[in-house]
Amino acid sequence: MKLSWYNPLIAFTAISFLFASCSHNRSAGKADVQLTEKVFVVNILKNGQKLNEYLEHHQHVWPEVEAGFKKAGYKKITLYRYDHLLVMTIVVPAGADLGQMGKVAESYDKRCAEWNQLMNQYQVGVEGTSPGQTWVEAKPFYAFTNQ
Template identity: 65%
Template sequence: MMKSILLVSFAACLLSCGGSKEMKTEEKVFVVNIVPEEKKLQEYLHYHRQVWPEVEAGFRKAGYKKISLYRYQYLLVMKIEVPVGADLGQMGKTAEAYSPRCAEWNRLMAGYQVGVPGTAQGQTWVEAVPFYEFRKE
């Protein structure tokens, strides 16, 4: 009995004292188009040169590890790094709930986005499914 109490105490100390291993993460990739108007594209890019601090604080609060955006003309690619098995829907809600400015940002950005071919009416960001990877071992 004493051994099991000591083991539980040791494990709790490791977790609370920073002795645990770094959380495993995974990358996910999403795509969307910007409304095909040069003015809209330039506005969208301008916003992303000065992302509101509340939005990035919401990302941190929700547990996102990294978010990167890429573009080719009006096609946007977003790569996110999140904890393995993360509930992306819940993470999005947590980020948006952080501040009213986060929800405002999402509404504003949605006005610039349209789905890629094959998405349902009103659907914007969709996950791109990986199908090939090269890795030098």
């Protein structure tokens, strides 16, 4: 359903709010490793064919890519979509260096770097990002808990 008041900035704000408000630290149970959930956003090129290709690639993620994620220490990665806006949540150990984790994942197998290069062809930054910048972190600004 397409809403008449929809615009990318409103969608970005609403989705950022929803996912950022769910960002939290939690215990993994294994040796009480603290985990944290981070939220990132990006747009896919406003081209229906490119969007379909991107979605199709994610129906068949290369096994080397997921093995690289495991090697790097990612605990969970989830992608969400609204039109051409993508939201990614990642769960990693608290305090993890995401840049270093990305390098470890890419170095696992040459196909991991190939995957990232392929996916970069579909992605553009959300409004307000620098030229060439794609995924950006959405910072939490409100949280509700019922404990």
